[in-house]
Amino acid sequence: MRDSRIDSIFNCKSLALFGSVSEGKLGRALIERLIDGGFDMKNVYVINPKGAGHLDSKGYKSVSELADKKVDLALIASPAETVPQVLEECGEAGINSAVIISSGFSEAGNNELEKKLVEAAQKYSIRFIGPNCAGVANTKNSLLATIEAKPSMGGISLISQSGAVGGLIMHLSTENGLGICKFASYGNGADLNETSLLEYLIDDESTDVITLYVENIKDGRRFMEVLRKATAVKPVIIIKSGRTSSGQRAAMSHTGSMAGADMVYDAAISACGGIRAITVDEMFDYAKIFAAKKQMAGKKVAIITNSGGPGVMTADMCENAGLTVCAPTDSLKSKLQEFLPSYAGLANPIDLTVGATPEGYAKALSACLEEYDAAIVMYVGTPHLQALPVANELAKVARNSDKCICALFEIGSDIEEAKQVLKDSGIVLFPSGERAANALSKLAEYEQHKANRREINLCPDVESMEISCHCGRTSLLETQAMRLLDSVGISIPKNFFAANNHDVVKACNEIGYPVCMKVLSSDIIHKSDVGGVILNIKNDFECTEAFNRLSKLQGFIGVIVYPMLDKGFEVMMGFVRDAQFGPVMMFGMGGIYTEVLKDVALGIAPLNYEAALELIKSTKCYEILKGARGGKKADIDALCDILVKLSMLPFMYENIQEADINPVFAYEDGAVVADARILLSTGDKIEKEWC
């Protein structure tokens, strides 16, 4: 259900502007932008201590003077310290929607003032955008309640944490052939933020495509829930910046050091069908292609060109982006031969050469669209060629097709006219074939997501417990970790704990020689680095000798004894708790390769079987697990089973911080955990029960 208070922000018919409108003041800039946007300025009421208005907009000393008027929105640009009081007055006057441009709140360290603001809003049930934001716009309502530039009108809405990025995108929208519908810069996001605004746009009929610029997301799981709902009905393109510097968490384990925050965002966004853009140019290109509302059911792209070089470069980029530039079938080839000259290239790219005619272009496009999922048409003219006749013929084909057609059209005295004809026919223009290829790949990705939407469970229904104890350690001993894994049904090897000479001999005999013995110590992180792992112990004598050796190691608590395991293919699994997205699973190549090759994939926990399989498939080591080069196949089902079970642990035990299961040995039949490290939240204690 749409919140009418958010509606009132974007679709307001009248607004009260709080702040000075003197020359050089923020209020004056806002008046100018509102005029530029075409808003009816008689419905803008200016409120400041002097009661000074500007041009058509009358001034008042207090909002109480507006009792006889209907005011939909408060646009606040008054000094920070006055804003909570302004909100109170708005509440009293029955205005329950606000946009707060004023800065000087939490971003400047004034958390108290921002808290007051939120309290005032809550008291009067006011929904607001800001503070410290660049404002909002709605081109369909001629509303430009922002300090930023006026954009072209269209179907793309933009939510931006950064005012400047939002302003830049709106400013560049015209030259990039984009039309903007709604814009909101939410600044500190003290009330409305990326998630609530995204949710609002889901049902907004004038928004065809949602674009989002974020630097951080407050509640990752809630965001995912809303994002998933949104992508079911319209594409959502997301720039998440701070990609390289933010992923600096304590490197306590493989999982911890590798699950960089940016990879987590990637996993979360792609699980929900969001399209991630890295640069503003990419965002433009993706938004443009989605805004055309054309289809692309598969990945096959036809390239039709009048020049070899640009065609080859476009084909390169298509293949790089995961699209298929396959040759036409024999029947299509015959068809093309009917009307194309003998010197035309009939492989894909279809090269009509410099002798290309308007009819040749149109017929080739028409024929290719029957077989391919999309087409890129390239026209590189010279000053003595005419582009318009080509554009006219192509436009006829485009108007009769649902499939996505992109074009590069450059050079010629009539080129701008030709471009307009193409654009009007639904063809999407790009400044290069490469950019068209890249954008098409995102269209294909989104269509594929929609065709294969998977259920995701962001909030598993399990009772959460704490593991607590009095030993002062913050990681479970390996014996404890193994018991915990066993308790959720994960396959572990037989093992015994022993703390003295008598018990260890008994344990070894219970397991049966040869055995493996590892030290348990709260001081040792990497056991094998300090000689804490002894393999292939063959008899009681060697057992005693090994135990004596291990008992001299620092922080010795006891040993764990295992049977010698067959070496399967080594993979690693684990989870961390991300500050924004909660438990995140990792899967990858195990052993010494984990950190060097970084062949790992992340998925938001919990995982079901399909999600676990997808995680495994997205690593390179999947090729090895499938049985590369005549090697043995690994039991991938068994690995999925462990991943699914492991992914529930962080929900069952709220103080498990990280788990690092490395290696898991994968066999042709089954898989078994060969080592496990489980870390608790700092400060938590481990109960004797687990010792």
Add this chain to the structure above:
Amino acid sequence: MRDSRIDSIFNCKSLALFGSVSEGKLGRALIERLIDGGFDMKNVYVINPKGAGHLDSKGYKSVSELADKKVDLALIASPAETVPQVLEECGEAGINSAVIISSGFSEAGNNELEKKLVEAAQKYSIRFIGPNCAGVANTKNSLLATIEAKPSMGGISLISQSGAVGGLIMHLSTENGLGICKFASYGNGADLNETSLLEYLIDDESTDVITLYVENIKDGRRFMEVLRKATAVKPVIIIKSGRTSSGQRAAMSHTGSMAGADMVYDAAISACGGIRAITVDEMFDYAKIFAAKKQMAGKKVAIITNSGGPGVMTADMCENAGLTVCAPTDSLKSKLQEFLPSYAGLANPIDLTVGATPEGYAKALSACLEEYDAAIVMYVGTPHLQALPVANELAKVARNSDKCICALFEIGSDIEEAKQVLKDSGIVLFPSGERAANALSKLAEYEQHKANRREINLCPDVESMEISCHCGRTSLLETQAMRLLDSVGISIPKNFFAANNHDVVKACNEIGYPVCMKVLSSDIIHKSDVGGVILNIKNDFECTEAFNRLSKLQGFIGVIVYPMLDKGFEVMMGFVRDAQFGPVMMFGMGGIYTEVLKDVALGIAPLNYEAALELIKSTKCYEILKGARGGKKADIDALCDILVKLSMLPFMYENIQEADINPVFAYEDGAVVADARILLSTGDKIEKEWC
């Protein structure tokens, strides 16, 4: 020494245009382009059967009529079949420079006609560009002898195999802020081509930056030689297209299947200090930054901005591109604090916030340039801010600095004026901070190359032999391969050949149990897949049993017996012969990981020690070889030694086609080849001597 005949092409003062100049004909288009370029049309003589000229350019029926005139260049647009005769006539008339626009030669299957052309040219010592090309331009000579658009004037020269790509680049040069000096589209390259034109531009004083678009290179080694010479004096930016589809060579071995042609181009270009661009946009960005002729001695970049979001995105891209966005030192921080307000962000990006002043920008830039190697200045305005005062202050700083300063300047009524001021001061403008970051990384790369130029030896001085024999096989038996490696001093394990029961027992005892036995068979490619490798043979009985088992395998010739080797870290090495670049070395992770992880690097053979080390360092497995996570260090010197020696083999034996040495076991001390496959050119025979 410059070839005066090539000089005459670009610097001609008069030219003879061969071909019809009637409406719609190619000759007319060329006349129009020449006029557009500003050439003195009275010095253009038109030659066609009718003797028809156009406007200021007089027509003649034959070049012989021009006996009293000095003609520097023949510009030929007459029908293909007339062109050899035209060249003959030019030769007779003393014209020895030509540009042949006409098509219908080898590109249309008429190889004979092209051969005639070349013969005619050789007879008269004529140097020519084309045929089937888009022509040439030299803005400094007002020469636009091309069908393509007129570019802006500047210091960037462009050599393009594709006329359309060349045309597109010239057409877009103005809007991308680039100035073109010389342009040549060489088409079929029957005489002058990418290499000879590149060589010409090395000493061309008006060319500051060379850009090159190629689809294939005829003689890779010669090209490398010229490219290396060129990069010593000016940057060379190369687009090599056909990246994804062309690398389809016979997949006879790991090395063969993985050394895709595109990776070879990468290795060759980077070894010579060339800068590779993937898209035309990238080429523009790189050319622009090089054309500014500023310095960047290291990788440290300061980002100075008035808005957080765009700054963060730029920092992300810097780090992604290998640049360093480190925080300022304490002393610089104190300096900045002296004049920046307390709310400014002093980490890097230096965020002056929306309250940024022109003086703040200039002082911050000035201070940062003392500590950083380059700077990106970002100004994202709003419609009510003034950009020009900021630009004026920044320009003053830029004019006094040799260091590279890039800028993004957007939004504001005076923004175009501001941009011009920045440009005039030597600041390089980009449409986004990300593109600035990417371009800067290439500047840093080139400066680094210049500082560390390594000798390369493209033509080793060894006597080349053939390995020949009468067995009809096209790969050496493993015993032969091992002997060959041994002959160049590569460390191989002790081994014996045996073809009967008596010899095999003798061989095993000679080596000492336990041993490893492998089948030798010309029919078997992957020995272990068919049970052709038996490990850990402990005594004479097992030896006989193993031999009997192997002797039943298809194509059995004998066995090779080795001692059991300690398993070191497995790497692979090899070489292939690339059609363009000749012998190319490969190094990478060995064993099952080779093909799955594709962690390999290529280098043009032969390698010296430094090049071999660089090759190893450019793989991920270098981290493991160095001793990752407490693992043992491998003897990298020993690996380099094998690489260097192996890289000479293809020069010593001209019919060795490929070598695939996988694995090589790397130990803490030394390294040894554990398996080797050496393929001969198809059809070559192997001499008994090697059996």
